[in-house]
Amino acid sequence: MTTKADKGETMPSEIAVDTGAEAFVELLNINKVDYIFMNPGTDTTPIQEAIAKFKVAGRRTPHVILCTHENVAMAAAQGYFAVTGRPQVVLVHVDVGTQNIGGALHNAQRARIGVVVCAGRSPSIFEGERAGGRTMGIMWWQEQRDQAGIVRNFTKWDYELRFTENAHHVLQRAFQMAGSEPCGPVYLTLPREVLVEKIKKVQVLDTQRYSGPVTPQADAGKLEEAADILSRAKEPLIIAGYSGRNPLSVAPLVELAEMLGARVASSGGRVNFPTNHPLAIAGFGLGDHLKQADVVLIIDHDTPYMPALMKPGPGAKIIHIDIDPIKKDMVMWGFPADIRLEADSAKAVPALTNLVRKRLTAEQKAGANARHARLEQERMKAEMESRSLALSKSGQSPIALEWFCHCLSEVIDDDTIVVDEALGSGGSVNRYIPRTKPGTLFGSGGSSLGFGLGASLGVKLAAPDKTVACLVGDGSFIFGCPTPAFWASNVYKIPFLCVVFNNEGYNAVRSNLRGTFGKDNYGEKEPFFAGLDISPPPNYSLIAQACNCQGEMLTDPADVKPAIRRAMEKVKSGTTSLLDVRLGRLGR
Numbered sequence: 103m104t105t106k107a108d109k110g111e112t113m114p115s116e117i118a119v120d121t122g123a124e125a126f127v128e129l130l131n132i133n134k135v136d137y138i139f140m141n142p143g144t145d146t147t148p149i150q151e152a153i154a155k156f157k158v159a160g161r162r163t164p165h166v167i168l169c170t171h172e173n174v175a176m177a178a179a180q181g182y183f184a185v186t187g188r189p190q191v192v193l194v195h196v197d198v199g200t201q202n203i204g205g206a207l208h209n210a211q212r213a214r215i216g217v218v219v220c221a222g223r224s225p226s227i228f229e230g231e232r233a234g235g236r237t238m239g240i241m242w243w244q245e246q247r248d249q250a251g252i253v254r255n256f257t258k259w260d261y262e263l264r265f266t267e268n269a270h271h272v273l274q275r276a277f278q279m280a281g282s283e284p285c286g287p288v289y290l291t292l293p294r295e296v297l298v299e300k301i302k303k304v305q306v307l308d309t310q311r312y313s314g315p316v317t318p319q320a321d322a323g324k325l326e327e328a329a330d331i332l333s334r335a336k337e338p339l340i341i342a343g344y345s346g347r348n349p350l351s352v353a354p355l356v357e358l359a360e361m362l363g364a365r366v367a368s369s370g371g372r373v374n375f376p377t378n379h380p381l382a383i384a385g386f387g388l389g390d391h392l393k394q395a396d397v398v399l400i401i402d403h404d405t406p407y408m409p410a411l412m413k414p415g416p417g418a419k420i421i422h423i424d425i426d427p428i429k430k431d432m433v434m435w436g437f438p439a440d441i442r443l444e445a446d447s448a449k450a451v452p453a454l455t456n457l458v459r460k461r462l463t464a465e466q467k468a469g470a471n472a473r474h475a476r477l478e479q480e481r482m483k484a485e486m487e488s489r490s491l492a493l494s495k496s497g498q499s500p501i502a503l504e505w506f507c508h509c510l511s512e513v514i515d516d517d518t519i520v521v522d523e524a525l526g527s528g529g530s531v532n533r534y535i536p537r538t539k540p541g542t543l544f545g546s547g548g549s550s551l552g553f554g555l556g557a558s559l560g561v562k563l564a565a566p567d568k569t570v571a572c573l574v575g576d577g578s579f580i581f582g583c584p585t586p587a588f589w590a591s592n593v594y595k596i597p598f599l600c601v602v603f604n605n606e607g608y609n610a611v612r613s614n615l616r617g618t619f620g621k622d623n624y625g626e627k628e629p630f631f632a633g634l635d636i637s638p639p640p641n642y643s644l645i646a647q648a649c650n651c652q653g654e655m656l657t658d659p660a661d662v663k664p665a666i667r668r669a670m671e672k673v674k675s676g677t678t679s680l681l682d683v684r685l686g687r688l689g690r
Contacts, residue, residue, distance in 0.1 A: 116303045122266045123148035123297040125304035127156060127163055129273040132306055135164045135191055135218075137182060137563060139175035141202070142168075143195025144238060145222025148297035164191065167563075167594055169556070170586040172199050176206035177556025177582070178590075179217045181521065184347070184544045184557070185564035189216035189280040196222045196244040200252050200289075205550025205581070210287045211256045211431070212404070213371070213547020214344065216280035223249060223262065223291040234295035253289050260289040263296055270305040274312045282314030283446065284426045317446035320423065320453060328421045328441050329457035331397055333466055337473075338364035339395035341388075343403030344547065346372030349540030351448040355401070358455040361462070363473030365391055369403070371522075371545030378536035380478035384488070388412060397421070401447050404429060406437060423450045488533055500686030501659045503527055503603065507534035509662045510601070513670055514571055518542065519561055521572040521598075523554035523582075526609025527685075531573055552581030558598040559590055569673060570598040576636055577608050584642070588649035591678040599673045600646070600680040606637040606687040635687070642682040652679035 113132060119125045126149060130138070142150060156163040169175035172194050179190045194200055200221045210217050224245035228236035236242070246252070250260040259279040263272050272290070280288045332338060340359055345351045352373060359366050359381050367383045368374040375382055383391060392398065392407055398414050400406045400422040407413065414420060422439040425446060429435045443450060462470070488504070495502035507530045514520075516538055522545045524531045537543040544561060546553035558572040574582065579602045591597065611634050615625050625631045643653030652672040656665050669679035 116305050119304050122299045123152040125269050127152045130164050131162050133277045138164045138166050138191045138193050139169050139178045140193040141172045145294050171583040172202035173206045173552050173583050174556035174586045176203040177553050178560035180210050180215045181557035181560025182564045183215045189218050192219045194221050197246045197249050207256045208550045209546045209548035214284045216285035217287040218276050218280050219289045221291050223293045225294045234298035257289045258286040262291040266301050270307050274307050283317050320443045320445035320450040324441050331419050333458050333461040335397035337395050338362045338397045340364050340366045340399045341406045342368045342374035342401045345402040345447040346374035348448040352540040354452040363470035371547050373537045373540050373543045376538040380481045384484045423447050503530045511535045513666045518569045521554050521558045523578045524573045525575045527603040551578045555582035555587035559596050562596045572600045576604045584645045588646050588651050592650045597673045597676050597678045602642050602682045605685045606639050607635045637687050646680035652677050655682045657684045
């Protein structure tokens with residue numbers, strides 16, 4: 103007996119297996135899971151044994167990537183989903199492994215990344231009543247009153263697999279929840295008794311019939327109203343946050359912006375809009391553009407501006423299109439809008455573009471063309487100034503961030519995927535390293551450091567034919583668990599370029615310190631201010647070398663271009679390469 107699957111394929115309605123763990127693996131196969139990013143424990147061995155058995159028998163099984171720290175596993179799963187849109191599995195050890203995914207889980211939640219996080223659970227029985235019971239002292243320590251409560255604030259759904267008889271429903275629900283917009287992580291606990299239970303078969307569901315819902319279209323009447331407002335705009339501004347998660351959304355947004363002659367501010371986490379387009383605002387700041395705009399179109403954005411620092415003008419009309427327009431998982435929010443549309447922006451923006459096109463009068467088109475020409479001239483001037491600034495610092499020592507980013511942009515091509523966790527150096531990355539093609543830029547989407555290294559592994563696995571460049575600050579690099587990340591890169595042959603912008607401290611902390619206490623603060627008068635300085639810094643290149651990767655410390659500005667080329671050659675030959683770029687000590 104078979105059921106119909108997607109793409110005209112057939113799948114069995116049941117599969118012969120010997121244990122609950124084998125059933126688990128087969129259900130991952132049914133859901134087309136390519137990778138299990140795993141940090142193991144005593145409770146995961148039934149799954150590891152099932153995978154080994156399947157390999158010996160020549161049966162299909164997801165590839166296991168051993169991540170010797172859970173942060174790397176979670177970030178890798180995020181990177182893979184960011185490229186493919188398909189949830190993968192992170193497998194960790196009971197409560198302690200769950201806690202170790204911490205900040206990376208926050209990033210996945212805020213970036214709306216579908217991941218099925220699975221964790222073992224201490225057995226409930228301990229007197230030998232059945233197989234899989236407690237056999238080690240730690241199994242008493244590892245049982246918590248509510249293990250899923252550790253992560254419940256960060257997940258869309260959590261559950262415990264209690265019986266093998268309904269494993270097919272439980273797993274299918276997990277993937278359905280993780281992959282439905284707004285996507286997000288889910289959490290499933292796997293008791294050892296269930297995994298080792300002897301069974302004969304596992305039921306299989308038709309994944310197409312248990313998939314997520316179709317994403318919503320925008321309300322037709324409100325979309326018409328939005329088109330009327332935009333067509334009359336004199337100074338339109340578009341602010342895009344994460345619409346680029348769907349690569350098909352980029353071209354329609356370009357068309358709409360060009361039609362309106364609208365400035366576009368795009369966050370650094372995705373290619374929502376080509377960063378070097380004449381209408382793109384250089385860097386991340388909105389400057390005075392928000393205050394001057396008479397119409398603001400916000401698309402898929404959590405925090406389009408900082409109300410304490412800037413707000414739209416009092417007469418500005420605000421239109422907000424978002425898959426989650428009221429941010430259900432954010433306790434406090436509060437951004438006003440005249441029109442708020444819950445919709446898939448990849449559907450709403452093309453529809454809105456068509457409506458605007460029909461409404462624009464000859465006079466309005468002329469006004470839009472004039473704005474476009476004016477903004478193009480502004481952009482050309484800004485780019486010339488940026489280039490002149492970078493060249494003027496070509497001999498500066500320590501190495502100038504502008505000079506390095508300028509040189510890097512000349513080496514990487516338009517198809518290179520940039521994983522950006524540069525943070526304090528992000529303004530120069532955005533200004534000097536343009537990303538024009540959809541799907542060639544990924545940021546963490548959250549506020550926890552440590553995303554870049556693990557994410558680069560996942561991105562490269564998802565796009566093996568692409569070159570991946572990971573740009574991180576020194577603080578982010580340390581948080582990213584570099585030894586586990588580079589070890590996995592070497593063992594599993596997942597090469598990427600890693601650039602460490604080493605300014606010997608936490609730039610975000612310095613900016614906050616100055617913003618709160620002014621430039622004449624006491625903290626920066628200290629020779630070594632705890633919480634700001636990472637000085638003297640470790641030699642990060644040696645960490646890469648210890649894991650059989652290439653590592654080089656870069657101090658001479660004259661060697662920047664040759665060093666980047668050397669590193670890129672190593673990456674293209676299959677070896678991860680790290681450049682520890684010494685930018686000098688923060689604020690000194």
